[in-house]
Amino acid sequence: MVGRAVLRHWPAFTRFLLRHQVADRSLWQAGELAEFSAAAQGGAHAGQALFCQYVIREIPALLRGMWREQRLTVPTVLLGGERDNVMPPSMLAGGKGHADDLTVRIVPGVGHFLPRESPHAVAEAMKELFATGR
Structure with a gap:
């Protein structure tokens, strides 16, 4: 409305x-x-x-x-922007206890639109995840 x-x-x-x-x-x-x-x-x-x-x-x-009681069982990489004012890095903490293989990375100097602000960081994380199966 x-x-x-x-x-x-x-x-x-x-x-x-x-x-x-x-x-x-x-x-x-x-x-x-x-x-x-x-x-x-x-x-x-x-x-x-x-x-x-x-x-x-x-x-x-x-x-x-x-x-x-649910667990995240697939390998996962969660990227967050260091200067994200929508989902600040502090909101990304604490998930590892609910996941089998979770990597949280904070990308320095970027905000909320990671693919736009740091496409290379997103591409690198994807390549690593898919190449290693993790």
Whole structure:
């Protein structure tokens, strides 16, 4: 409702978010910001529906401990940006006790959009994971 209205009628907010979720604000070109804003305007209803389902279903399940006894059994590499203001590095800690083979890496000097800000770090982590099977 409010979120959908903001995305639909205030495209500057999308541009603001994109610029403030990266370490280097000059990373985004004007055309890219316009394209993301247009997509957010067009997909505002879907985005709101997804968020509502998360709030209605997933948060209560997390609070009830629905997955507390579950283990992550596949080899996993979790990358986080050192300057991520959406999911700061502190949020990525503590998962190793729930996983068989979890590697958490914090990529220095980048924010929330790792594939955009540090594609080489993402590619290297993928190559290592797939080459070694871990």
